[in-house]
Amino acid sequence: MxxxxxxxxxxxxxxxxxxxxxxxxxxxxxxxxxxxxxxxxxxxxxxxxxLAHYDALTGLENRHAFGQRLSREDGAPLAGGVLLIGLDGFEAISDLNGRHVGEGLIVQVADRLRLACQGQDAHIGRLEGHQFAMLVPYAERERLEAFAHELVALLGRPYWLGQKMLPGVTVVIGIAQQPQHGMGSDRLIARADIAMRVAKSQRKSAVAFFQLDMEQCLLERVLLEQDLRRALETGEGLFVFYQPIMEISSGRVSTREALVRWHRPQWGWVSPADFIPIAEETDLIEHLGAFVLRRACWDALVWGDSARVAVNMSGRQFGRQSLVPAVMAALDETGLPAERLEIEITETAALAEDADVLADLHCLHAMGVRISLDDFGTGYSSFSHLRTFHVDKIKIDGSFVRDAAKKIECASIVRAAADIGRRLGIPVVAECVETEEQFHSIVLEGCTEAQGYFISVPKPTARDLVTINIINRSEDDLFFVKGDKMDIYFSCNDRLREIYSM
Incomplete structure (x- = not known):
């Protein structure tokens, strides 16, 4: 040989x-x-x-190489923790700022992870997209949790990309322990991924450890997505409720905000806080947005007071060459005048001064559609947005409104926003006005419009009331709803009360 x-x-x-x-x-x-x-x-x-073992962008181990580290060559279990690290909202940042900014952010995240692992027998991998993994030799749960929270704080600091500053990313971390939660790379990474999804959905903590019952929760989430997709295809179970925005000086309704509600067969009413995030993580958000937009335009046509209709748009819908055509199609189909449609853009969507996002906003304004800046005061660049693109209305975030009567800091923010609106000649809406005390407070600070339970709960159309009544007819509790020109009684349960109040 x-x-x-x-x-x-x-x-x-x-x-x-x-x-x-x-x-x-x-x-x-x-x-x-x-x-x-x-x-x-x-x-x-x-x-x-x-190329087969390392990520070309960051130089970190790829999924294949990282997986090889989860077991020793002799097959003996390696005690430690697998941390799966996800960057929540990264797609929106990349979509709004461009691919080069997204890649630059990924590189800086990788550098910070390396910094966190200095002096430790830890390994880092980039599994895909904006998902990273770490293998650390900590067997103690408390130590793993403390280290994970350190990573959340480290990655949450602002980033500088050239002359551009981006806020720190929201980080969610799922943790699986070897050998307690299994052996082998596929099972451990899969279970850490399940824990990460749970951490993201709970919105209470950025860190979660895998538990066996989480697999059932993931299955339920998948089924919910499937049912939502089916509902959008058929239109069954989806309703649009409307909450009025009142002009304080006259008491008249200037606008009604469209709010989507979903009744899931065999499950009942589903909170928007449960299904909208799932829609935003998938392609369903564009279909859901188009459904609400079209329905809102049709419904606004029959309002006797000619109030405007406001439709919320997710940040995922801007800058993707689909929003403006969808608005044009809805207006053309229904014949609703463009000036009666109001598009609400949140601070998240307006976060970046991306050319494609600004192009969408400028096109909408040129069509005559009004632009409303929602959740004003919660972002890093609230005031700069007012000079970046045309704004027809400011909506002060409810967190400031709720405390304006008791905290001078919140009252000062409400007063400053109201003063800006007055100088710009645009309405300023106080959101989440729930009590008489709050109402008097926002009037004192100079707000021109108000929205919230003190004014009115969200209500369905008279047409949908018939269907809602059928859905809830088995219940014996009567819920009173005051329509625009008539009082309507229909039966509903406690869950529907909650849906009304969302």
């Missing part, structure tokens, strides 16, 4: 082969040495190996 070896000599790599060759006549044999220069071949092989 030939023997082969590679050696380095004078900057070159030589491939040596020693083989045995028989002499003529069969009288003995000799050893033959052959060699060739394979320097370029070796470099190509190294490059291929690196």
């Amino acid at each position: 030939p023997h082969r070896a590679r050696i380095s000599l004078g900057g070159e790599t030589l491939d040596l082969q020693i083989s045995r060759a028989a002499l003529e006549g069969g009288e003995g044999a000799i050893l033959v040495l052959t060699w060739s220069i394979v320097t370029q071949q070796v470099e190509v092989e190294k490059h291929i190996w690196k």
Whole structure:
């Protein structure tokens, strides 16, 4: 059998082969040495190996290489924790700012993770997109949790990309422990991923440890997404409720905000806080947004007071060349005048001054559609948005309104926003006005419009009341609803009361 070896000599790599060759006549044999220069071949092989094991953007181990670290070569379990790290809302940041900004953010996140692991026997991998993984040699739950929260704080600090500052990303971390939660890379990563999804959905803590009952929760989430997709295809079970926004000086309704509600067969009413985040994580948000937009335009046509209708748009819908055509189609189909439609854009959607996002906003304004800046005061750049694109209305975030009567800091923010609106000549809406005390407070601070339970709960249309009555007819509790020109009684349960109040 030939023997082969590679050696380095004078900057070159030589491939040596020693083989045995028989002499003529069969009288003995000799050893033959052959060699060739394979320097370029070796470099190509190294490059291929690196591509197969490391992420090209960050230089971290990829999923394959990271998975190999989860078990020792002899198959013995390696005690420790697997942390799956997700960047919540990264898609919106990348969509709004461009791919180059998204990639720059990924690189800086990888650098911070390296910094966190200095001096520790830990390994980092980039599994895909904006998902990272860490293998740390901590067996104690308390130590794992403390380290995870340190990562949340570290990655949550602002980022500088050239001359552009981005707020820190929202981080969610799922943790699986080996061997308690399984063996092998596929199972451990899958279970850490389940824990990460739970941490994201709970919105109470950015860190969650895997538990066996989480697998059932994930299955329910998948089923909910399937049912929502089916509802959007058929239109069954989806309703649009409307909450009026009152002009304080006259008491008249200037606008009604469209709010989507969903009755899921065999499950009952589903909170928007449960299904809208799922829609935003998938392609369903565009379909859901188009459904609400079209329905709102049709409903507004029959209002006797000619009030405007306001429709919320997710940040995922801006800058993707689909929003403006959807608005144009809804207006053309229904014949609703553009000036009666109001698009609400949140601070998240307005976070970046991306060319595509600004193009959508400018097109909507040129069509005559009004733009409302929602959740004003909660973002890093609330005031800069007022000079970046045309705004027809400011809506002060409810967190400030609720405390304006008791905290001077919140009252000052409400007063400042109202003063800005007055100087710009645009209405300023106080959201979440729930009590008479809050109402008097926002009037005192100069707000021109009010919205909240003190004014009115969200209500369905008279047409949908018939269907809602059928859905809830088995219940014996009567809930009183005051329509625009008539009082309507229909039966509903306590869950529907909650839906009305959302």
